Amino acid sequence: MTQSRRAFIATATAGLVTLAAPAIAATGAVQRNVSALQKIDWRDHFDALGVGVIVADTSARAVHYWGGDGETYRLYPSSVPVSPELTKLGYTEVIRKIEGPTWTPTPSMRERDPSLPRVVPAGPENPLGTHALYLSWQYYRIHGTHDTRKIGRPSSDGCIGLYNEHIARLYGLVEVGTQVRLI
Structure with missing residues (x-):
């Protein structure tokens, strides 16, 4: 036995x-x-830190942030656009920061789905989550999401999404004028 x-x-x-x-x-x-x-090092993407830099790595689904002080570094998991056609790569910058953003579907979104509302106010139904960093590219944002299933996968129409608690932290660090590169 x-x-x-x-x-x-x-x-x-x-x-x-x-x-x-x-x-x-x-x-x-x-x-x-x-x-x-x-x-990943910011020097591989930018000549100078300025007020700070962000590298959004769409293949790794991660957002890297370096502060202008040269000491601050943060790494956050992210969502990425659902297709290469919706993915804009290159250099841009943060031109505006909004806490409690409203969401307005783009014309192409409304064309694909006419049932979308014209505007969604701040709140739990808002696809932009609690905070948004507006980029110099029209309709592109780094923003939060209430739908945590989106993080780590292709799930947006062009934006980079973060957990709401992560975008809130990043929002507090980022200044208008922060350089951004999507790779």
Whole structure:
């Protein structure tokens, strides 16, 4: 009986290790990915910090922020546009900051879905979440979202989305004039 119990425990343990292996491998991949993300340097994208810089990495689905003091650095997971056609890459800057933004669907959104409301006021139904950083590109924002399922995946019509608590923190750090690059 002891031998069969040991055999059973050995077999069960081997089975659990086999089942856990993909999760362990995925964790390692996530850790390697995070390490790779942290190697991004603002100097690879900008000549000077100015009041601060943001790099929104659409393939890694991450937003990097460096403050103008050269000491402040933050990394946030993000949502990204749903398709390459909606993804604008390149340089822009923060031209306005709004706490409690209203959302107005773009003309192309209303063309695709005429049932969209003309305006959504600030609140839990607002797709821009609690805070928005308006970029110099028309209709593009870095903003919060009440729908936390969107973070980490393609889910927007062109904007970069953050958890509401993350955009609130970033909003407090970012100044108008912050340089932004979407890669």
